[in-house]
Amino acid sequence: MNTIKKIGIFCSGGDSPGMNACIRAAVRAALNKNVKVTGIIRGYQGMIDNEFIALTSRSVSNIVHRGGTILRTARCQEFMTKEGMKKAWENLKKHEVDGLVAIGGDGTFRGAIEFSNIYKDISIIGIPGTIDNDTYGTEFTLGFDTAVNTVIDAVDKIRDTADSHHRLFFIEVMGRKSGWIALYSALACGAEAVLLPEEPDSIDKLVESLQEAKQKGKQSSIVIVAEGEELGSTVEIAKKVKERFDFYDIRISVLGHVQRGGSPSCFDRVLAARLGVKAVDALIEGASLKMAGLMNGEIVLTPFHESISKSPAFNRDLIRIAGVISK
Numbered sequence: 001m002n003t004i005k006k007i008g009i010f011c012s013g014g015d016s017p018g019m020n021a022c023i024r025a026a027v028r029a030a031l032n033k034n035v036k037v038t039g040i041i042r043g044y045q046g047m048i049d050n051e052f053i054a055l056t057s058r059s060v061s062n063i064v065h066r067g068g069t070i071l072r073t074a075r076c077q078e079f080m081t082k083e084g085m086k087k088a089w090e091n092l093k094k095h096e097v098d099g100l101v102a103i104g105g106d107g108t109f110r111g112a113i114e115f116s117n118i119y120k121d122i123s124i125i126g127i128p129g130t131i132d133n134d135t136y137g138t139e140f141t142l143g144f145d146t147a148v149n150t151v152i153d154a155v156d157k158i159r160d161t162a163d164s165h166h167r168l169f170f171i172e173v174m175g176r177k178s179g180w181i182a183l184y185s186a187l188a189c190g191a192e193a194v195l196l197p198e199e200p201d202s203i204d205k206l207v208e209s210l211q212e213a214k215q216k217g218k219q220s221s222i223v224i225v226a227e228g229e230e231l232g233s234t235v236e237i238a239k240k241v242k243e244r245f246d247f248y249d250i251r252i253s254v255l256g257h258v259q260r261g262g263s264p265s266c267f268d269r270v271l272a273a274r275l276g277v278k279a280v281d282a283l284i285e286g287a288s289l290k291m292a293g294l295m296n297g298e299i300v301l302t303p304f305h306e307s308i309s310k311s312p313a314f315n316r317d318l319i320r321i322a323g324v325i326s327k
């Protein structure tokens with residue numbers, strides 16, 4: 001029997017494209033099962049500050065295509081304190097919330113575990129919303145596909161000017177400590193090299209591969225650098241390469257937060273719909289402290305403690321393929 005009468009939905013941590021599509025899906029899935037919905041503004045911070053808004057089917061009209069999140073988001077240290085959690089719980093009770101859909105990354109799920117260690121009467125299901133694609137329990141996080149497509153669009157444009165001017169570009173992409181955005185965009189854009197935190201890199205190896213590309217007649221080169229690359233900052237890496245290899249004029253481009261915005265791709269919208277509906281169904285079926293994710297084409301649930309303690313396996317075959325086809 002369903003004991004969930006009202007769910008609260010919130011986003012937490014960095015935003016990602018597809019969050020709105022996911023909010024829309026979860027709201028409508030809940031209403032469809034006669035479960036009321038409240039939106040919580042700015043994640044755990046809004047829970048503490050009592051920022052709740054009623055959500056109806058119409059409140060989520062015309063947002064499926066919008067980047068960002070209508071519920072706003074925040075990273076909240078106060079929630080990690082006993083006082084912060086108490087305030088949040090009191091507000092959730094005041095609003096009669098008995099289930100939560102938490103859209104965010106591992107910090108969000110860690111917060112949910114801590115909260116549930118003290119307050120056991122509110123079920124929580126998570127949805128992996130981050131462009132970084134670094135969450136265990138899903139092959140793709142919500143927003144990753146859109147972010148990669150944004151990078152592809154930018155790199156393709158940079159390639160035009162790089163080729164015209166016979167230049168070597170170092171393009172830094174986001175991902176925190178994860179190299180998924182870098183690897184996918186390098187593969188999709190035909191970058192001559194990619195530097196990933198998951199791989200041991202060296203300036204020697206990089207210079208060698210740029211020389212090889214030059215010998216094969218390339219007129220420009222693109223190196224995609226993951227922001228978590230351990231060789232150093234993109235500027236330092238470019239400087240070291242310049243000292244050893246001055247065939248090209250060098251430029252640096254840091255793509256930055258443009259990767260976090262924009263209209264979600266078809267893939268992210270469909271993923272958002274599937275994850276949002278699964279999260280609500282899971283709450284109604286009595287699940288808690290689990291994350292909905294996409295594995296082998298199916299939406300499955302993974303316990304929070306696993307998704308925060310394990311790292312998703314990096315796809316080394318894609319690194320090999322990128323190397324084979326880049327010259």
Ligand code: F6P
Pocket residue numbers: 014130131132174175176227260
């Ligand atoms: O986790 C998403 C992400 O965009 C990372 O790729 C990046 O390192 C970080 O957030 C940037 O955070 P902020 O928005 O606080 O600058």
